[in-house]
Amino acid sequence: MTDPLQTGATIGILGGGQLGRMLSVAAARLGLRTHIFEPGAAPPAADVAHQLTTASYDDADALTAFGKSVDVITYEFENIPTSALDLLETLAPIRPGRQALATSQDRLTEKDFLQSLGLQTAPYADITDMGSLTSALDKIGTPAILKTRRMGYDGKGQARINGRDAAADALAAMGGAPAILEGFVPFSHEVSVIGARGADGAVACYDPGENVHADGILRTTTVPAKLNSGQRTDAVLIAAKILNALDYVGVMGVELFVTPQALIVNEIAPRVHNSGHWTQNGCTICQFEQHIRAVAGWPLGDGSRHADVVMENLIGSDMDRVPQLAGTDAAIHLYGKTDVKPGRKMGHVNRIIKAG
Amino acid sequence: MTDPLQTGATIGILGGGQLGRMLSVAAARLGLRTHIFEPGAAPPAADVAHQLTTASYDDADALTAFGKSVDVITYEFENIPTSALDLLETLAPIRPGRQALATSQDRLTEKDFLQSLGLQTAPYADITDMGSLTSALDKIGTPAILKTRRMGYDGKGQARINGRDAAADALAAMGGAPAILEGFVPFSHEVSVIGARGADGAVACYDPGENVHADGILRTTTVPAKLNSGQRTDAVLIAAKILNALDYVGVMGVELFVTPQALIVNEIAPRVHNSGHWTQNGCTICQFEQHIRAVAGWPLGDGSRHADVVMENLIGSDMDRVPQLAGTDAAIHLYGKTDVKPGRKMGHVNRIIKAG
Numbered sequence: 001m002t003d004p005l006q007t008g009a010t011i012g013i014l015g016g017g018q019l020g021r022m023l024s025v026a027a028a029r030l031g032l033r034t035h036i037f038e039p040g041a042a043p044p045a046a047d048v049a050h051q052l053t054t055a056s057y058d059d060a061d062a063l064t065a066f067g068k069s070v071d072v073i074t075y076e077f078e079n080i081p082t083s084a085l086d087l088l089e090t091l092a093p094i095r096p097g098r099q100a101l102a103t104s105q106d107r108l109t110e111k112d113f114l115q116s117l118g119l120q121t122a123p124y125a126d127i128t129d130m131g132s133l134t135s136a137l138d139k140i141g142t143p144a145i146l147k148t149r150r151m152g153y154d155g156k157g158q159a160r161i162n163g164r165d166a167a168a169d170a171l172a173a174m175g176g177a178p179a180i181l182e183g184f185v186p187f188s189h190e191v192s193v194i195g196a197r198g199a200d201g202a203v204a205c206y207d208p209g210e211n212v213h214a215d216g217i218l219r220t221t222t223v224p225a226k227l228n229s230g231q232r233t234d235a236v237l238i239a240a241k242i243l244n245a246l247d248y249v250g251v252m253g254v255e256l257f258v259t260p261q262a263l264i265v266n267e268i269a270p271r272v273h274n275s276g277h278w279t280q281n282g283c284t285i286c287q288f289e290q291h292i293r294a295v296a297g298w299p300l301g302d303g304s305r306h307a308d309v310v311m312e313n314l315i316g317s318d319m320d321r322v323p324q325l326a327g328t329d330a331a332i333h334l335y336g337k338t339d340v341k342p343g344r345k346m347g348h349v350n351r352i353i354k355a356g
Numbered sequence: 357m358t359d360p361l362q363t364g365a366t367i368g369i370l371g372g373g374q375l376g377r378m379l380s381v382a383a384a385r386l387g388l389r390t391h392i393f394e395p396g397a398a399p400p401a402a403d404v405a406h407q408l409t410t411a412s413y414d415d416a417d418a419l420t421a422f423g424k425s426v427d428v429i430t431y432e433f434e435n436i437p438t439s440a441l442d443l444l445e446t447l448a449p450i451r452p453g454r455q456a457l458a459t460s461q462d463r464l465t466e467k468d469f470l471q472s473l474g475l476q477t478a479p480y481a482d483i484t485d486m487g488s489l490t491s492a493l494d495k496i497g498t499p500a501i502l503k504t505r506r507m508g509y510d511g512k513g514q515a516r517i518n519g520r521d522a523a524a525d526a527l528a529a530m531g532g533a534p535a536i537l538e539g540f541v542p543f544s545h546e547v548s549v550i551g552a553r554g555a556d557g558a559v560a561c562y563d564p565g566e567n568v569h570a571d572g573i574l575r576t577t578t579v580p581a582k583l584n585s586g587q588r589t590d591a592v593l594i595a596a597k598i599l600n601a602l603d604y605v606g607v608m609g610v611e612l613f614v615t616p617q618a619l620i621v622n623e624i625a626p627r628v629h630n631s632g633h634w635t636q637n638g639c640t641i642c643q644f645e646q647h648i649r650a651v652a653g654w655p656l657g658d659g660s661r662h663a664d665v666v667m668e669n670l671i672g673s674d675m676d677r678v679p680q681l682a683g684t685d686a687a688i689h690l691y692g693k694t695d696v697k698p699g700r701k702m703g704h705v706n707r708i709i710k711a712g
Contacts, residue, residue, distance in 0.1 A: 004679065004682070007675070007690055007692060007693065007694055007702075008692060008694040021384070024404070025381050025384060025385070025404065028377070028381060028403055028404045028692065029381070029688075029689055029690070030688060030690055031690025031691065031692045031693075031703065032692075033403055033692065046406075047384055047389055047406045048380070048381065048384045048404045048405075049404075050402075050403045281640055284637055284685070284687050284706075284708055285687065293682075298682050299682050299683045301682075301685075301687070302685035302686075302687075302708075306662060306663065306708075307662065319363070323360065326360070326649075326654050326655050326657075327655045329640070329657075329658040330658075331640050331641065331657070331658075332385075332386060333385055334363055334385070334386055334387030335387065336363060336364060336384065336387045336388075336389065337363065337387075338363055338364040346363075347387065350640075352640055352658075352662075
């Protein structure tokens, strides 16, 4: 695909959660349709999508029909089975590409990649057995955290090692899966850069946002982040370096730990990112439209920031606050999920901090 | 319905054009679903709606099923047959209400209503036969324009009378339909106010925009409009007076002619309005979300303006300019219409005029 998608063309999206939902809306704004592929029933994205396929990622027939019905394929999450990608890429271009997925699906590959670019990461080591774990702990020290290389999220597949005597239990918790030991970085705060790269190679990054987590879940993102002008420039240059090195097409989230000496790359996500939701009310072109523009072969849009914003996630029973929030100046974004569960992301709210 | 609609509730929308499409997107943002009722096939709104009914307005079974499936009913155009409304209002609340529809469906009723509020209109007279037309021309003079009272749009059902000798032909062109003669107002420019009134009676108006038409179709809306501060206040007060008098719930467009002496009310539209599309990129809460908030029983949102904006409609072959426009800082909004026709509204573009 080299020409930009035209009105009425269809973007296939793997995953039907809130990110797919907001991508669908952005696609509609540009006259494009979406086809959602999602194993779960009644996904949030289906409310605003032209078409929905409910099937598992090992259903070759469903994948084939999906792939044939779309002009380009993108995704809202990175842990898509390789077999599905192998099949889909014969039917339509996948954007962002396989290299970005392969890199971000494996913590060790990701860290090696970042180091190869001269970027700083937390200290880490490849763990295959008790011997490699022992020598890694000699080098990295404790506390440290042992993680499976693949498929971990929200603290699953992770074991903290506070002292040497906890090493054996931590390794057992990996269940034999390839693992990586990561040291802790004494950072003052976390920021993230939402960067975009077009099919033409143009790069545009949003202003960095400052993230606050609780219980392993993002609670708020505030722009501007606490960064001096040198750090701000560095943050954007780091994101641009990663985007270019991966020949990336689409939006990426890059999480950075801020220390007095350096910006440490924590993690990259090859997709639109929760910490970029503020762009919906702080910029003319939000991260979702920027991603759609990129994967559709359009030029990137104007991502400059016109206001200071605080984005707050609405998680679980935070939904009880919606009636009160609706009476404020905030912009409310709900995902249409009727089943409220603790820890479930139900929506978010963007508060514009007026200039002056 | 007195309680605000909750996540997963459904708003029925009569009409599936671009206004219904953008209303659907706004509803989704608030966690609400839409069900579109539209006689035409594959309407633009269907791409982003939860459900679509394709049926005519005299299909009582389809109307009944539609009415039973939704929590509240709204519409994107005002010329809905009365019989359909009579049936639907037994099944779900219709917002804005019947009074607003009855008033705006009949040019004579609308003008009488505006006069009863002490607002200024073009001179007009009820025309039932040649006798009433002759005495109306004595009073109003020429040029004047004869219009059917109901269902006219885009210049249809209208006949211009440049001199007395054209009166008989103009009356014949009405085909026996009840008509109204309107005089011309020597105005310098046209502005419109997009006003909103919540179910709680709160009123909020957007800044007036200045409209430029060509061939009877809106081409551009620019905010701020050329108005002095007194006119600006008057424009908003006029809209608020109309909203309150109709006990209105939802968004309304009020078109005003600007003369040195006064603001003359040209027309009211009981729905979101093309001249309010600039709010999508000039305000935190756009006219579509404001309308959804009102009909869903939510409080109105923050409609204050954070930028100067020029909205330009993309009509017919203007679509050829999209590739060039995509490379600018403008925000593009396309309606997903694949069939380009002369005079057809295909999309619009909002250009932010940066402050300072």
